[in-house]
Amino acid sequence: MSAKKVRDKWRSKAWYTVIAPSYFGNVELGSIPADEPEKLIGRVVEATLYDITGDFAHQYLKIYFQITNIEGKTAHTMFKGHEYSRDYLRSLVRRRTTKVDGIFNILTKDGYKLRVAVCAFTLSRIKTSQEEAIRKVMAKIVEEKSKTLTLDQFVQEMVLGKIASDVYNEAKKVVPLRHVGVRKSKLLMSVAKPQMPLQKAE
Numbered sequence: 001m002s003a004k005k006v007r008d009k010w011r012s013k014a015w016y017t018v019i020a021p022s023y024f025g026n027v028e029l030g031s032i033p034a035d036e037p038e039k040l041i042g043r044v045v046e047a048t049l050y051d052i053t054g055d056f057a058h059q060y061l062k063i064y065f066q067i068t069n070i071e072g073k074t075a076h077t078m079f080k081g082h083e084y085s086r087d088y089l090r091s092l093v094r095r096r097t098t099k100v101d102g103i104f105n106i107l108t109k110d111g112y113k114l115r116v117a118v119c120a121f122t123l124s125r126i127k128t129s130q131e132e133a134i135r136k137v138m139a140k141i142v143e144e145k146s147k148t149l150t151l152d153q154f155v156q157e158m159v160l161g162k163i164a165s166d167v168y169n170e171a172k173k174v175v176p177l178r179h180v181g182v183r184k185s186k187l188l189m190s191v192a193k194p195q196m197p198l199q200k201a202e
Contacts, residue, residue, distance in 0.1 A: 018045050018075045020052060020065060023152040027052045029065060029077070037070040044080055049159060060088035063159065079155045081186040092179055098122045100131050102138035105188070106146035108154050116142055116158065117184040118167060123176045130175050137171045151187075158182045 013033040020027045029047045034040050045065045049058035062085060065077035093099065100120040107113050118138045145163055146154060157163045161181070168180040 014073065016040060016070065016073050016075045018065070018067065018077060020047070021076075021078055021152070023156055024052050024079075032075065037075075040067050040070060040075055043067045045077065049082075060085050061159065079151070079187060081184070082159055082182075083184040084181065089183060092119075092121050094121070094178075096125055097178070098124075098126045098131065100126075100134045100138075102135045102142075104139055104142050106142055106154075108146050108151045109148060110150040112151040112190050113188040114146075114151075114154070115186045115188055116182055118142065118164070119179075119181055119183045120167070120171060120177055121179040123178050126175050133174045134171045137174070138167050141166050141170065155185075158185060 013035045014037075015031045015033050016037065017031050018029040020029055029045055029051065032040060032043070032045070043066070045067065047063050047065065049061040049063060050056060052058075052063070061082060063082045064080040066080040067075045068078050069076050098121075100122070102118045104116050104118070105113065106116060120134055120138070141163065145157065145166075149157065159182075164181045168177060171177060171180065
């Protein structure tokens, strides 16, 4: 392909500003080129919580947003999922301690289904019965939250640490804990908007 053809191909593309949902303050996530705006629908964009809050301590948390509609040169998104960075997750692991994992499928008040993975790291090794007690606390709090919160509210509490804080305060009565967090989540489907295609994060 000649250099001129490559240049022409790029010249025909317009740039669209991708913004986070309103519950993340409509923060700009970057720009994406496209020759037709329809081709952007369904694309998944990765950002960090630091990109949204400006707080350097939030670099460890990756968030995925899916483009849902285009208005002019603006691409609007919805929350698709999040996860701890691998390095951060690795840094939490210590010898002679226990990592307790709980994975739950929940339904928000407004009909969105999510898979949520909560993790807790203890100060020392614990018994299986104590692990089960912590997991019960995780399940109770995550399920109670999902019944009373909309997707927007649940995502905010999950990503900004409110759910983890509530789990920590309850679970530390079982054993002393070093860290509690929602390490990963994924939007599985929307009952409210079944026509919205939920593609895999790339």
